[in-house]
Amino acid sequence: MDSVRCEPAGPGHPDSPVLALKILVAGGFGVGKTTLVGSVSEIRPLRTEERLTEAGRDVDDTGGVEQKSTTTVAMDFGRITIREGLSVYLFGTPGQDRFWFLWDELARGALGAVVLADTRRLTDCFPAVDFFEHRGIPFVVAVNRFAGTREHTPEEVSRALDLDPDTPVVLCDARTRSSGKRVLIDLVEHAGKVHAARLLADVAPGA
Amino acid sequence: MPYPHRRREPDPGGPPAGAGPGEPPGAQHLRWYDEAAGPMVRPYAMTKGRTSPGGHEFDLIALVVSEAGADGGPDGQGLPAGPEQGLILDLCRGDALPVAEIAADLDLPLGVVRVLLGDLLAAGLIRVSLPVPPALLPDEHILQEVVHGLRAL
Numbered sequence: 203m204d205s206v207r208c209e210p211a212g213p214g215h216p217d218s219p220v221l222a223l224k225i226l227v228a229g230g231f232g233v234g235k236t237t238l239v240g241s242v243s244e245i246r247p248l249r250t251e252e253r254l255t256e257a258g259r260d261v262d263d264t265g266g267v268e269q270k271s272t273t274t275v276a277m278d279f280g281r282i283t284i285r286e287g288l289s290v291y292l293f294g295t296p297g298q299d300r301f302w303f304l305w306d307e308l309a310r311g312a313l314g315a316v317v318l319a320d321t322r323r324l325t326d327c328f329p330a331v332d333f334f335e336h337r338g339i340p341f342v343v344a345v346n347r348f349a350g351t352r353e354h355t356p357e358e359v360s361r362a363l364d365l366d367p368d369t370p371v372v373l374c375d376a377r378t379r380s381s382g383k384r385v386l387i388d389l390v391e392h393a394g395k396v397h398a399a400r401l402l403a404d405v406a407p408g409a
Numbered sequence: 410m411p412y413p414h415r416r417r418e419p420d421p422g423g424p425p426a427g428a429g430p431g432e433p434p435g436a437q438h439l440r441w442y443d444e445a446a447g448p449m450v451r452p453y454a455m456t457k458g459r460t461s462p463g464g465h466e467f468d469l470i471a472l473v474v475s476e477a478g479a480d481g482g483p484d485g486q487g488l489p490a491g492p493e494q495g496l497i498l499d500l501c502r503g504d505a506l507p508v509a510e511i512a513a514d515l516d517l518p519l520g521v522v523r524v525l526l527g528d529l530l531a532a533g534l535i536r537v538s539l540p541v542p543p544a545l546l547p548d549e550h551i552l553q554e555v556v557h558g559l560r561a562l
Contacts, residue, residue, distance in 0.1 A: 220505050222470040222540055223555065242562065248509055250519040279513055284558030288551070291470055291509060311468060313543045379562065387559050394552040397543050 220287040225389065226308055227278070228333070229318030230326025231297035234346040234376035236278050238318060239292045242382040243280030248293075250275050250304065275301050277308075282386075290386075295330070305333060314340040314393035316385055318376065321345060321354045324362055331363055340393040342370040344385045368392075455521055456490055462527030469519070470540045472505035473497070473526060479534040489528035493517065497525060498534060505538070 227235045239245050278294030293308055309315075315334050319327040327343070334341040345359055356371035365371065370388050375381045453460055467473075479502075481488035481495035488494040496515055500506055506514075512522040529535045 220472055221551065222472060222507050223543070224470050224540070246513045248513045248519065249516070250512075274518065279509055281510065282559070282562065284555055288554065288558070289507075290555060290559075291507065293469070293509070308469070311470070311540050311542050383559050383562050387556050390552055390555050390559065393543065394549060398549065400544060 220289070223288075223290045224308075224312045225290060225292050225386065226295055226312050226315040226339075227292055227318065228295040228315055228327075228330035229297070230320065230323060230330075233297075233318045233320045233323075233326065235294040235297065235318055238316070238344075238346075238374075238376040238382050238385070239278040239280040239294050241377055241379045242386060243282045243290075243292055245278055245280040248277045248279035250277065275304060277304075299329070302329075309333070309337055309339055312339055314342075314389045314396075316389055317341050317343045319343055319345050319359065319363075320348060320351075321359065322348070322351055324359070328363070331365070335366075340389070340396040342372060342385065342389045342392055344372050344374045344376075346376045347373055368395075453521060453524075455493055455517075456524040459524050460520060462523040463531055465523075465527045465530055465537075467508045467523045467526055467537065468540050469509040470507040472507055472538045472540070473501045473511060474503075474505040474536050474538075475499075475501045476534055476536060479529075481534075488534075489532055490525055494525050494529055494534075497522070497529065501535060507540075 227239055229235055236245070275296050277296060278292070280292040280294075282290040282292070284290060290313075295308055296304055315330075317327050317330045317334065331341075331343070343359060343363060343365065345354065345356070347353070353373075356373065360367075360369070360371045363371075370392050372385055372388050374385050475498045479498050481492070481498060493515065497511055500511055500514055508522060508526065509519070511526075512519045515522065517525075526535065526537070530537060
């Protein structure tokens, strides 16, 4: 990062010579989020020390630890440098339900999300699908193919998840870089279309 | 007197270097590190107990850059909360770094980094630029560039 400096990414952001984009990787516990982030990016753990909220208090037994007011959540964090001044950051959302309170912050300003699904436990990805649908965040569903599982077609998965017909469903192998790349490319292309359509709708309301 | 700060690695031997005169009794315990639990010191000790970054919000991908000439002095004595803030200034000198990357680089929890950044911002030692919401991306060329970049990985 010490070679040629790039100029601002575009007009209107003279103070921002670099641009960072955020992509979330979500899905149930053990579905391959860490594997996916690691296959396409330089991955590091990111710790957040969260204050225990009311939401977490029911689950976190703090009996006997009267002082405990924070809990540590580890996320996967990966960076893909597109060029000097343009990077994509991947955040693996915490898999446990009790850390849902972190999702809102993660999702703010995200370009889009990958929802990883395992067809043996498809219900595990329902909450993530709900979350991104409700917040209008573009997402793709990537079915991680585990050895020994029956192949499901994207159409079957799309129907089972009751997805919007425009939401892409792709089959992937989270362990391989080429497959992970494909998923991200599909997401960025999809997100581009969704954002462009929204811009158009803003320009010509009711059209 | 700045608070003693956490060390991640246990001392290889010899008497603990902490617990000097004027430091709280038991300061050597700050050197404790547990494989499973991580550092055995409350991370917010570093922020003097503060958990809120002074009214500022720091998005995970907000970009931080040190102001020209920002310097915490030797051992960070001139910084509001001590040496970690000096490390942040060093990291963000020249190249802007997102908040999440600072936390990962320093292996500090995000919440702690945000408080430290709040001090630095208030002291005029850093500049922070907000991330551009995807809807306001300058043009679609950026996304095309990302797609090309991903293909080339």
